[in-house]
Amino acid sequence: xxxxxxxxxxxxxxxxxxxxxxxxxxxxxxxxxxxxxxxxxxxxxxxxxxxxxxxxxxxxxxxxxxxxxxxxxxxxxxxxxxxxxxxxxxxxxxxxxxxxxxxxxxxxxxxxxxxxxxxxxxxxxxxxxxxxxxxxxxxxxxxxxxxxxxxxxxxxxxxxxxxxxxxxxxxxxxxxxxxxxxxxxxxxxxxxxxxxxxxxxxxxxxxxxxxxxxxxxxxxxxxxxxxxxxxxxxxxxxxxxxxxxxxxxxxxxxxxxxxxxxxxxxxxxxxxxxxxxxxxxxxxxxxxxxxxxxxxxxxxxxxxxxxxxxxxxxxxxxxxxxxxxxxxxxxxxxxxxxxxxxxxxxxxxxxxxxx
Amino acid sequence: xxxxxxxxxxxxxxxxxxxxxxxxxxxxxxxxxxxxxxxxxxxxxxxxxxxxxxxxxxxxxxxxxxxxxxxxxxxxxxxxxxxxxxxxxxxxxxxxxxxxxxxxxxxxxxxxxxxxxxxxxxxxxxxxxxxxxxxxxxxxxxxxxxxxxxxxxxxxxxxxxxxxxxxxxxxxxxxxxxxxxxxxxxxxxxxxxxxxxxxxxxxxxxxxxxxxxxxxxxxxxxxxxxxxxxxxxxxxxxxxxxxxxxxxxxxxxxxxxxxxxxxxxxxxxxxxxxxxxxxxxxxxxxxxxxxxxxxxxxxxxxxxxxxxxxxxxxxxxxxxxxxxxxxxxxxxxxxxxxxxxxxxxxxxxxxxxxx
Numbered sequence: 245x246x247x248x249x250x251x252x253x254x255x256x257x258x259x260x261x262x263x264x265x266x267x268x269x270x271x272x273x274x275x276x277x278x279x280x281x282x283x284x285x286x287x288x289x290x291x292x293x294x295x296x297x298x299x300x301x302x303x304x305x306x307x308x309x310x311x312x313x314x315x316x317x318x319x320x321x322x323x324x325x326x327x328x329x330x331x332x333x334x335x336x337x338x339x340x341x342x343x344x345x346x347x348x349x350x351x352x353x354x355x356x357x358x359x360x361x362x363x364x365x366x367x368x369x370x371x372x373x374x375x376x377x378x379x380x381x382x383x384x385x386x387x388x389x390x391x392x393x394x395x396x397x398x399x400x401x402x403x404x405x406x407x408x409x410x411x412x413x414x415x416x417x418x419x420x421x422x423x424x425x426x427x428x429x430x431x432x433x434x435x436x437x438x439x440x441x442x443x444x445x446x447x448x449x450x451x452x453x454x455x456x457x458x459x460x461x462x463x464x465x466x467x468x469x470x471x472x473x474x475x476x477x478x479x480x481x482x483x484x485x486x487x488x489x490x491x492x493x494x495x496x497x498x499x500x501x502x503x504x505x506x507x508x509x510x511x512x513x514x515x516x517x518x519x520x521x522x523x524x525x526x527x528x529x530x531x532x533x534x535x536x537x538x539x540x541x542x543x544x545x546x547x548x549x550x551x552x553x554x555x556x557x558x559x560x561x562x563x564x565x566x567x568x569x570x571x572x573x574x575x576x577x578x579x580x581x582x583x584x585x586x587x588x589x590x591x592x593x594x595x596x597x598x599x
Numbered sequence: 600x601x602x603x604x605x606x607x608x609x610x611x612x613x614x615x616x617x618x619x620x621x622x623x624x625x626x627x628x629x630x631x632x633x634x635x636x637x638x639x640x641x642x643x644x645x646x647x648x649x650x651x652x653x654x655x656x657x658x659x660x661x662x663x664x665x666x667x668x669x670x671x672x673x674x675x676x677x678x679x680x681x682x683x684x685x686x687x688x689x690x691x692x693x694x695x696x697x698x699x700x701x702x703x704x705x706x707x708x709x710x711x712x713x714x715x716x717x718x719x720x721x722x723x724x725x726x727x728x729x730x731x732x733x734x735x736x737x738x739x740x741x742x743x744x745x746x747x748x749x750x751x752x753x754x755x756x757x758x759x760x761x762x763x764x765x766x767x768x769x770x771x772x773x774x775x776x777x778x779x780x781x782x783x784x785x786x787x788x789x790x791x792x793x794x795x796x797x798x799x800x801x802x803x804x805x806x807x808x809x810x811x812x813x814x815x816x817x818x819x820x821x822x823x824x825x826x827x828x829x830x831x832x833x834x835x836x837x838x839x840x841x842x843x844x845x846x847x848x849x850x851x852x853x854x855x856x857x858x859x860x861x862x863x864x865x866x867x868x869x870x871x872x873x874x875x876x877x878x879x880x881x882x883x884x885x886x887x888x889x890x891x892x893x894x895x896x897x898x899x900x901x902x903x904x905x906x907x908x909x910x911x912x913x914x915x916x917x918x919x920x921x922x923x924x925x926x927x928x929x930x931x932x933x934x935x936x937x938x939x940x941x942x943x944x945x946x947x948x949x950x951x952x953x954x
Binding site: 269447469549 | 623624625791793794795796797799802803806807810811815816817818819820821822823824825826827829853854856857860861863864898899901902903904905906907908909910911912913914915916919920
């Protein structure tokens with residue numbers, strides 16, 4: 245039992261059903277997206293967010309654009325597929341998984357077209373590919389969850405930061421997957437969720453999805469993580485990752501680094517949960533990861549109401565980098581990279597066929 | 600040049616002029632409080648806040664209640680003083696400095712009455728006492744500021760948490776006093792201010808008063824303190840204190856402990872700035888300091904808008920305790936208690952006549 249962020253409903257023609265994340269946590273509304281324009285809009289306005297979930301949404305978006313054209317010539321179907329992919333790519337120009345999924349869809353159509361398949365067969369292939377993207381994402385979540393759940397004893401309490409949960413993927417999430425799997429194994433797991441200023445993904449999304457899934461979750465401000473560790477309440481920290489360097493240095497939501505330092509101070513194991521696709525082989529160390537700075541208003545008027553003096557300087561880095569030396573392990577779909585080093589990351593990437 | 604939180608205007612009859620802190624940071628409005636009822640209301644609704652400033656407000660409040668009665672008999676003046684003090688004490692039943700100042704005012708009237716002074720002389724004495732409370736608070740701020748400023752080189756950058764500034768006192772504050780004094784000495788000092796969730800005293804008050812005082816201040820969320828330290832931007836941390844145990848363990852606004860751990864990790868000196876009156880000689884260690892828990896709504900709807908699911912559990916400790924071992928020094932009006940221990944705290948309390 246967990247929230248169902250995105251799935252394909254019906255067969256053909258069908259539609260994508262998503263949770264409108266812009267209304268969380270106060271309203272749970274399902275959106276049925278029946279046209280590619282509706283999917284474009286949903287991605288653009290963050291009704292669906294989280295790197296893996298965006299990839300799945302992109303695949304389904306292509307289907308919405310192409311499903312009515314199975315009776316067309318192969319050339320026409322391929323041309324429409326390319327146009328649809330090019331257009332969908334503009335919905336969120338910084339979302340790497342969006343491009344990755346669209347390239348995968350386009351490559352499938354191109355491959356099937358080159359193999360002299362018919363228009364209908366190319367559309368069949370696209371349906372298969374989109375469902376694969378969705379299914380593979382779920383499988384990766386379950387693998388990370390199963391591996392991470394072994395680390396959690398019955399009665400354990402986990403602290404997490406930001407949202408790397410079901411709402412960011414098509415299944416159990418990454419950082420929250422071990423919690424859901426442990427729950428499925430009959431263990432009682434408690435969670436402390438940092439609210440994660442400035443954008444409050446912890447309060448709005450993590451607290452919501454765990455609460456909906458009947459998991460014992462307690463919301464705290466980011467400034468309270470140290471106190472709850474000091475009080476001996478936390479057994480492990482699980483967080484997600486936006487990008488991991490080849491030596492294991494991990495970029496994730498701002499505040500993750502502080503949590504890692506606090507975990508070290510209290511002797512609490514700090515785990516990053518991420519699929520192998522999060523590793524950037526071109527980046528040797530974390531200091532080469534560019535850190536996006538975002539607008540001041542997220543801090544000065546993040547809740548609709550101005551809470552800081554007009555004109556005051558603000559520093560708003562969206563991410564920070566946690567050095568590998570603070571990470572007890574990176575939990576991937578091919579196993580845990582214990583106390584990550586470049587050699588150990590390379591070994592995992594090889595095992596996963598990524599090197 | 601700093602903000603003027605509270606002072607007495609005119610001689611007799613006169614009035615108290617305060618900044619209405621409930622309107623900050625978006626509106627700067629001075630309130631002229633001409634009756635004791637107005638002062639009661641200002642204390643109650645937090646128009647004036649911060650332990651030292653509340654003590655000063657209490658003294659001025661007694662004056663507002665008594666200044667029209669200097670022509671009365673000594674017995675009558677003493678009776679009215681006692682009544683006024685008893686009533687003002689109800690404005691904020693948990694504010695220790697409120698009671699301390701009212702007891703001091705009442706003791707002065709009682710002493711002068713016992714010395715057979717006239718009604719007018721007793722009122723004269725109360726005026727003297729209230730001005731002393733105000734002046735002494737300013738002197739303590741300046742002493743802490745002068746001692747702390749010696750630690751700041753020209754060009755230094757300080758990180759602070761919550762508000763222990765001019766807005767909490769009748770002068771330069773405690774944690775911010777070294778910054779104001781260093782500025783007066785011609786040094787250029789930069790400040791990073793944690794916004795301090797849940798109640799945002801850093802964003803609403805610290806950022807405001809430093810910005811108004813033309814000091815280079817940058818606002819960050821609490822979760823960014825680790826990152827700015829990691830980037831090498833911070834030379835020292837200065838924070839205030841709500842209560843200090845005899846061994847130097849320090850209770851202060853929630854989040855202070857995390858900042859102390861982060862400072863240690865980065866080799867940045869962490870200083871507590873507090874008058875000797877903050878020490879509680881009856882408390883040997885920090886774990887004996889009770890931690891107030893506050894309402895969930897400060898976290899779930901802290902900005903007027905609900906930002907967490909209805910019904911979710913919340914943990915909201917108002918304070919945390921920073922162990923003495925993380926504190927490089929406690930800056931008091933009688934000097935710095937370096938790497939505090941019970942013996943060193945006792946020595947400082949003796950020096951200040953408190954033991």
